[in-house]
Amino acid sequence: MDDVSVGERTARARKLARLTQPQLAMQASVSLSLLRKVEQGSRPASPVFIAAVARVLGVGIADLTGQPYAPEQHDGGAHATIPELRRAIVAFDDETPAVPPTFDELTTTLDRVREGMRRARYSDLTADLPDVIRGLHLLAADQAPGCHREAVHSALAYAYSKAMLFAYQYGYLDLAALAAERCTWSADRSGDRVWTIAAEYNRALILLSSGAYTGGQRIIQRAYSASEDLETTPDLLAVRGALHLRGAILSARALDADTAEAHLREASGIASAVAGISYRNYGTGFRPSNVDIHSVAVPVELSDYTAAVTRAERIRLPSSVAPSRVGHHHIDLSRAWLLHGDHQRALASLEKARAAAPELTRNHPQVHETVRALARSRRGTGSLTRFAKWANIRI
Structure with missing residues (x-):
């Protein structure tokens, strides 16, 4: 069970660093009022806040969020996969499966993993990922240079992107x-x-999660510039659209609203250009609906919660949207409603996220922060207590 909030961990780390609240606020470039509210538990810690104070305190972001959370019975299988996945990734091409698989077998398994992750059902199929990675490395080593070997590396890139x-x-x-x-x-x-550009999109997520927003923006710009040397195809357009969406979130967290909105406009234009066309998105999930989801996420990251809920009211996600995307959308929207002052809708959004993507919702740090902030103002509410118990969060 997650027993401690980000605020409590921040206060503990601050005291170990022998910093006062005013000192930490000044060095992290956050308001003193916000720091006090986060440490008291009345305001959820945003990703930007967490990254800023972690940098000053000399701790990792996971040290403040408490991730990875303790396994819970419903997603214990996913956590149990991690040690074997770690061994496969660390071993790289020095470990091979006992029975050499065929390329068709591996890609079929990889398709099942992809579908499971699209549905945010990580415990069901991710256990197959380590053996897929090992098998693809073995095939790559056995193949003579040429088209088939390149196809194996393409599948391996996809497998590593799913593992990431x-x-x-x-x-x-x-x-x-x-x-x-x-x-x-x-x-x-x-x-x-195009795969080399999509791989940069993945790398940018790592910089985003670590709070290195400027570096992430550079990666996006470099990848986009590289894409301009290639023939413009629907596949490339989809990857460019994904770059714009990741750039929008990076820019929003860097508090550059103009650039974030410019990225959204470009992504929207690309979504219109590829509408009705078959294309490969290289695992980025780029779709017009994802542009809508990001149009809400950007103002959330910019702390413009009125804009976020206003935009959310105008969009209707089609039933074809991946449950993982729906879950993320409602997690963002819950945070927006909480800070907009509508706690009932904040909890309702969390319930929608749970219905769409339970494993994702249970393991998302912003869900833990939102639940605790709601609990502070709604202590004793039965529906919130039940949600917290389901999510394994002590309130």
């Missing part, structure tokens, strides 16, 4: 970073220059 996202969702940020680097290595050998 899986580790990231469960709070194993060090493993996610290593998987992102392995994805880049594989993409460089795939013979597909």
Whole structure:
């Protein structure tokens, strides 16, 4: 069970660093009022806040969020996969499966993993990822240079991108970073220059999660510039759209609202351009609906909660949207409603996130922060207490 809030961990680390609240607030460039509210538990700690104080205190972001959270019975299988996945990623190409698999077998398994993750059902199929990675490395080593070997590396890049996202969702940020680097290595050998750009999109997520927003913005700009040397195809447009969406969140967390909104406009234009066209998004999940989701996420990151809930009221996500995306959207919206002052809608949004993507919701640090802030103002509410118990959060 997650027993301690980010605020309590921040206060503990601040005192160990022998800093007063005014000193930490000044060095982290956050308001003293906000720091006090976070430490008291009346205001949830945003990702920007967490990254800023972690940098000053000399601790990792996971040290403040408490991730990875203790396994719970419903998603214990996903956590149990992590040690084997770590061994496969660390071993790289020095470990091979006992029975050599075929490429078709591996890609079929990888498709099942992809679908499970799209549905945010990580415990069901992610256990297959370590063997997929080992098998693809074995095939890559056995193949002579050429088209088939490049296809194997392309599949390996995709497998590493899924491993990165899986580790990231469960709070194993060090493993996610290593998987992102392995994805880049594989993409460089795939013979597909679009894959090398998509791999940069993945790397930018690692910088986003670590609070290195300027570095992440540089990665996005560099990848976009590289894309301009390639023939413009629907596949490339989709990856460019994804770059814009990641750039929008990076810019929002860097408090650059103009650039964030410019990225959203570009992504919206690309979504219109590829509407009705079949394309490969290289695991980025770029869709018009994802632009809508990011249009709400950006003002949330900018602390413009009125804009966030206003935009959310105008969009209707189609039933085809991946449950993982729906879950993320309602987690963001819950945070917006909380700070907009509507606690009932904040909790309702958390329930929608739970219904769409329970494992994602249970393991998301912003859910833990929102629940605790709601508990401070709604202590004794039965529905909130039940949600907290389900999410394994002590309130």
